[in-house]
Amino acid sequence: MAKVHFIAIGGSVMHQLAIALRHKGYEVTGSDDEIFEPALSNLRQAGILPAATGWDATRITPDTDAVILGMHAREDNPELIRARELQLKIYSFPEYIYQESKNKTRVAIGGSHGKTTTTAMVMHVLRNTGQSFDYLVGARLEGFDQSVNITDAPLIVCEADEYPASVLEKRPKFHFLHPQIAVLTGIAWDHINVFPTYDIYKEQFAIFIRQMEPGQVLIYNSSDAELGSLVAAEGRHLRLVPYGIPIHMINDGVTRVFFDEGYADLEVFGDHNLLNMHAAKLVCNELGISDEDFLKAIASFKGAAKRLEVITKSDSSVIYRDFAHAPSKVKATVEATHRQFPDRKLIAVLELHTYSSLNADFLSQYEGALDNADVAAVFYSKHALEIKRMPDLQPELIAEKFGRKDIRVFHEKAQLDAFLAQQEYHHANLLLMSSGTYDGMDFPSLKNLLAK
Template sequence: MTKVHFIAIGGSVMHQLAIALKHKGYEVTGSDDEIFEPALSNLQQAGILPDTIGWNAARITPDIDAVILGMHAREDNPELVRARELQLKIYSFPEYIYQESKNKTRVAVGGSHGKTTTTAMIMHVLQQQHKAFDYLVGARLDGFAQSVNITDAPVIVCEADEYPASAIERRPKFHFLHPQIAILTGIAWDHINVFPTYEIYKEQFAIFIRQMKPGQVLIYNSSDKELVSLVTATGSHLKLIPYSLPEHTIHNGITRVFFGEQYADLEVFGGHNLLNMYAAKLVCNELGISDAEFLTAIATFKGAAKRLELVAKNGHSVIYRDFAHAPSKVKATMEAAKQQFPDRKLIAVLELHTYSSLNADFLEQYQGAMDPADVAAVFYSKHALEIKRMPDLAPELIAQRFGRPDLHIFHEREKLEAFLAAQNYRDANLLLMSSGTYDGLDFSKLNALLTNN
């Protein structure tokens, strides 16, 4: 029996891989210095929750076939030190995914934005068409028990992240997946703490393209000029398939998409989602699914968690929650809401939560990002700055960087809640954008904003 040990098993995706390998019949052990919900309950239910919290070199024995190293395990971790002494095989998460999928058709969905949604769309269609496949995706999806699945299926669909693979492997995760079919959705500078300049960030995508073997398939967003330039310079050895915005109409808040003579009415909306959908269709075509089959399946796709996720609605207002945080994502999400509901006022709130967005220098990238909103607000938590050991941000600086003197700026959740309660939601939509929680904002209570209007 294959024996695998996870160092830092409690990670949001790491614990899902551990559970998937347990289901596959492997002997799985793990450790961590802290494990939170839902990982705690998920691991307990699978019977692989560590019996004690903390690191213990004695857990590392010569009979272990693979050690999988999580992102927050440091180089001096005693279990990692022991694994190296025993010369065990040590993998980062993506390196191990590749080991498990060497004999599969590997699909990798990369790019600065839209990865999760595009991956989710492909997964949804494959599931609807009863195709056997494995997957790796960075969000909870309806219809899927977990976010990682490893079986003996002939295909694996992977969200391909550009963040470093582990503490001892600083190269981006997506460099280790080696797909035969890849998507690049676009390039917009992110992760300033890892890639201090745009050129360094862009080079990671050039490396990804160069690593692909001649004749393999690269599906790319031809409306992104920077990406087109990169693909032209580095991708001549590949089968290149460009995509752009598909033909579509919007009527009474419903988007209808057309591929040739065939069409489908969608449950999701926005130009960015239509781009994601076109990329997903092209992958599905490569996997043997026709346009007609794709359209039938995609019509029932409701979106990934926290991606224009419906929080509350009535006859004249909608509240959406979205994961958008990088400048390009923020603008695309707001433009989608404006295009879908052109006659409604848009109230938009962005939380600065990531290392990049809380960096005073990087904030320049947000110039004009909140312009599509009729009423715009920014929230940031002093606690988040403290945790990241970053200096305080002056509200005046934030307003200047966004280029909106009328920008409402809050750093206390109670004041944000008072601001939300004071708005008039008659013929208005509220869009809350963040990869965080607004310092504990209770989303379940937001429905009251609409019942009072």
């Protein structure tokens, strides 16, 4: 039985891998300096919650087969130092995923946007068609108990993140997966704290393409001109499969998509989701699933958590929560909601929460992102700036960078709450976009807005 130790076991994805390996029958131990919910309860239920918080070098023993290093573990971590002294095998999260899947068919779904949803769509169809598979995805999905699963299945489907793998391994996570089937959904500059220029960011995708073995499959969004040029330059050794927005129609707020002779009415909408779905279909085709079976399964896909997630709705209004935060994601989500309900007023609120979005030099990337909203607002928390040790932002600068004179800008939650309460929601949709929580917003209480 393999013995595996996790340094920084409490991470949102790390603890899921620990639980998956425990279920597989491995001996799993771990440590962390702080563990929050839901990881705390999940680890306790699995019987692998550390007895005490903090680091302890005596936990690292010579019989340990692998040490897996979490993102927030530092180089001076005493357990890491001990593991190096003992010359143990030390892996970042994606390096270990590869070790567990070397003999599997590996599908990696990467890109600046849409990778979680595309991965979720593939997983949904595989499950609904009775396939056996492992997976790694960055969100909670309906019908799946975990976001990571490692078994003896012959296939693994991975959301392929471009963020650095660990404190020791600065290369992006997706460089370690080595897929036989890959998807790239598009390239739009993000993570400026790690990739300070667009060229550095784009090069990570070039490396990913170059690393793929000759003859392997690269499914790519041909409507992204930048990505198309990159694939043409770097992907000549691969079997290239382009995709775009499939034939579809919108009727009374419902999208119907067509592939060859078949069609399906969808629970999700928007050009970005249609692109994601086309990519997912092509992956499933590569795995032996017919268009007919794909359409039958995808009709019941409701989306990943916080991806145009319906908080509450009435006959004439919907309140959505969406994870969109990068400029391209915000623009696509606003545009999709506007197009899906052209006769309804759209109220869009974006929270600036990430390092990139709170950076004054990056804000110009958001120009025009909220233009398709009838009413637009931006919220940012002074607390978030303090935590990230960033200078204050002026509301006038934010309005200027977004290119809308009528945009409302708030930095106190009470101001935002008052703004939301003042809006008229009859024949109107509210779109809340953030990777954060709007300084602790009570989302279930938003149903009261529609009861006025």
